[in-house]
Amino acid sequence: MSQRLRYSLIALAALLLCGVVVALFLHNYERGSEDITLPAYGEPTYNPLFALRETIRRDGGKAESRRQLDLPAMRLQPGDTVLMLDDPRLLTPSQVNGLLDWVEFGGHLVLRAQAPDEDLDAEGNGLLQRLGVVGHDGFAQCLTWQVPGQESHQEFCGGNRFTLDGTTRVEHRWGDSSGDKTTAWARLRYGAGRVDVLGDMDFLLNGAGPGDTGLRDLPHRDLARLVLAPNYGKGTFHLIYAMEMPSLWKTVIKRGWPIWLPLLLALLAWLWARSQRFGALLPSPREERRSLLEHVRASGELLHRYGKTPLLYDAVRQSFLARLRRRSPMAAALTGEAQVQAIADHLQWPISRVQSAMQVPPSRDDTALRERIRLLIQMRNQL
Template identity: 25%
Template sequence: MSRRGGFIFGALLFLLLGLFLIWLLNKIEPYQETIAHGASPEARSNIYLAAESYLRKQGLTVAHADGLEVLNDLPAAGHTLLLLADRSRMTPRQADRVLDWAAKGGHLLFVAEALYDEDDGKSGDLLLDRLGVQQYESEDLDEEDSEDAEQSEATESEEDAATEEDVESDAAEDDPQQAQGEEEAPAEADAEPEDEDRYPELTKLYLENEDAPAYIDFDTGFHLYDSADRAHAWANSGNATHMLQMNHGDGLVTVLTDSWIWQNNNIASHDNAWLLWYLTQDTSVTLLYRAERDDLPALLLRNFPEALAALALLIALVLWHVGRRQGPQLAPASRSRRQLEEHLRASADFLMRRSGKQVLLQGLQRDILRRARRRHPGFERLAVAEQWQVLSRLTRMPTAAISQAMRPLPKQRLSASEFTRQVAHLQSLRNAL
């Protein structure tokens, strides 16, 4: 191929490549795709992490604590304590301590945890019982309201019927024609219905100088009742009350039916976040996640699991070492054996384990004295030195050997060699008699 032909071929190839790129660029459309990786480890471990971040963005100082010991260093004035943890193990002393802190000028916010029991006259929730707040299920309230409404409607209908009859009878007596005209007159149009609640499932909080209420999606299955009539602010849904706020000493106490509205998945719904800011504005906030103190085993298990596992393994090894056999297992003896030597040896072993070596040595000494009395009448009436001389004459053994064998035994424990040597002297003395 000539140079001119190669140039033309390259130009055509470059042109075709440019056209292909232009066509490809027209076909390609950019797009965005969001890949959800789920909640972060911090959010999974702290269900109120979004609430903390929101309050910090509003300029509030937010801290969290794991126990009521935070009250020791937490000033009451200018602080809000969000008690959102489980309080089933709270003691009466701890409940009084929390309310005393609020009475000094703090703002206590907690969640009602138990239903009121009419038979017991209490709910078991220490904070609710001390404040006179009662929690019921909304279904129970609906049943009571329907029964009361039916009774009131029946009473009103009877009273209205009696009143209409009296009015008609009086009108007929005064002017029969007017009464007849009223019967033929068409009925008046019904009054226009009042504006119905557009969001009965949401809780509404009305504020002064505001035309529209704030909407919060509390759980409508529960209702708070202020039996002591201390509340000065509240928030209601269509059929129940879900927030009460009352004065307590120099401070405030706010009671809610639930706190799930401020968890990570729900705080962005409706006006949930706004309510959290409204209740904590102009204060420092402390979130309390644990209302009870763990016992020592729980603290050790949470903070030192490896050390506890090593200790358990060490105890198991010590028990295995102490409990293992020291030597092979002896085969059971045959019941047909009747050897006197084995019985004597077993009796001697039993006496030595039970009473000690001194008992066996004293037995040999008594046996020697018994034999000496047989061979020398009046032996027991002699002095100890004379007895040893008689034994030396009868056995033809030196007095020093006899005194060593017959002397009183020491109180301290004898070694195996001393015990064997003493037994040998006594047996030689006894055999010589």
């Protein structure tokens, strides 16, 4: 078999194998489509009422989103609607009075009931308390919401419950059937306006996925339309989604970690690179094994061994001259023969003996070195 024929058979077998694999794949799999909800980006990441605002706008209404309640900037009109997502107990007394005055003349206010809190409920003059809404910390039961043509829905399963003390007239009420008079949704009449109090607002939010559909679910849109019905199509919807500002440090830690974490690692690496490295511990220095006299003697022997005897003589001579300057300054100030004569007169020594002591000995003459050092020491001691 030629080489060309062999290569042709190998190529044919490879093509046949590929054909079998493709046929099996097409036989066992078919093309299909799947809808995947992409993660939110931009404004929906921090505004949970973004979907509600856009839905109202597409329906021909006017809607605005605000982080905080700002009554002077909002300029509320009798046909407007204000929906507050956060705790209404965070409002100031002036804001509470402003909202109630506006509702009394035809406004529609939508609030979320809160669980009882001793600190926040201590004042007794909050917005919910003035409306006769009392928080309840009991167990919440799911309420069935049925839309024609749709599957049955369970709403208000995880929210708060509240009771009404009767100070405000109730227009609609939807609550548990357990007989404890707890309410999940109530519409109260206040003057010419209305106040809706909800135990939960999950059906009004954007939704985070398959388990939290939010306004993407048709029954939720119908329920939202029912809640917003009093002034729907009349005025502006003001959607307040963050009464309480988030902590700066919490935001930095939660959202800014892609920046501060690499910077922190780089800082630690730089500190590690610049830090001083210590080796093994050094042993303690040994205690001195020689006395001072032994050190002096060893130093003198070293200088003598290397022919540095004039240094030894000069050290003794300088010691003598230092004492001479203290005992006889006039003799120390002289030089040459005059100084020798003055020293001889002061010590009452022969001048020849003083001259011998003051002359530098030869570097290799040990006898002369010892003799002159001896004379200098005697002269020093007699001063």
